[in-house]
Amino acid sequence: MPPKLQQDSLPRDKILTLYQKLTLDSRKHFQADLANELECSSQTVARLIDLVDRHLTKDVQIERGMDGRRRYYQLSCNSIKHGLGFSFEELHFLAICRDLATPFLSKDATDRIGKTLANIALGLGEDSPTSVPIRFHSKGVIDYTPHLTTLSMLREAIKHKKICEIQYIATGRKIEKSYRYAPGRILIMGGTIYVHGYQMEETSLLPGRPTTFSLHRITQITTAQEYFLFNADADEVRCFGLSWHEPLRMKIHIAPQAADYVRDRIWSDDQIIEDHPDGSLTLTFVTTSQKEVNAWVMSFGKLAHIVEPYLPRTN
DSSP states (O other): OOSSSSSOHHHHHHHHHHHHHHHHSSSSEEHHHHHHTTTTTTTHHHHHHHHHHHHHHEEEEEEEEEEEEEEEEEEEEEEEEHHHHHHHHHHHHHHHEEEEEHHGGGGGHHHHHHHHHHHHHHHTOOOOOOOOOOOOSSOOOOOGGGGGHHHHHHHHHHHTTEEEEEEEOOTTTTOOEEEEEEEEEEETTTEEEEEEEEOTTTTSSSSEEEEEGGGGGEEEEEEEEEOSSSSSTOSSSOOOOOOOOEEEEEEEOOOOOHHHHHHHOOTTTTEEEEEEETTTTEEEEOOOOHHHHHHHHTGGGGEEEEESOOOOOOO
């Protein structure tokens, strides 16, 4: 019988290490890699796998298979509700979400998220995900640190369908106005955070006018012990721009110099792109904010113009 590769290692050490790798990491684990890490033979790995498999619940089992000429083991769960927690892929996706959100969060909030991710990584036996800042370039930045409480209250109201009382100062106004409001979803566009939902008449539980508020212009928010029953996030179709009016279909001609930029992006779920022999294209889409379309088209200068509905260039 050949000597053990690791004389001081006890069977319980190997089986605990193997169990941790299988339950905390949903990737395929190749027999040769496990034998190398556990410092034992492939036959021992197979016996340990059988032992772990016998002690799992009926809903969880170890799949055995071949990937080319390599034998692997992978834990699988029959029902999502009995999932075994985070995998390393999910951990790194969360780290990406953290980096994306960093420009909108305070340093204290970012640091706390980083510590939480580090604790999860420790439990998974992984290295803590390194922060790789993702920069958003814009001509002006809104500091959302003073508005994080407002954002948190809106998220809770959306989750539990709570009616809100909102004090809001509209653009160009100096006096705030009160709204009874059913928030539906949080939106981010152009570096600005918005909340979209419906105004509600006093004492009514029915949706009124669809309304979008800029988060940083909300001066006060309170939630009452009243709840709305309708879907305040009913608009499931993505349109160009925020929701300011009824859907409007528009047709834009784009010159060859800007065609690739437009073609590479999704502007509306039902968009149609018609390519022309000269390299230009015509983009047809639905918008709920004609003013945003006008500003977007003007940003191209002479490289774009609105075909339908017809508007004089001076407009």
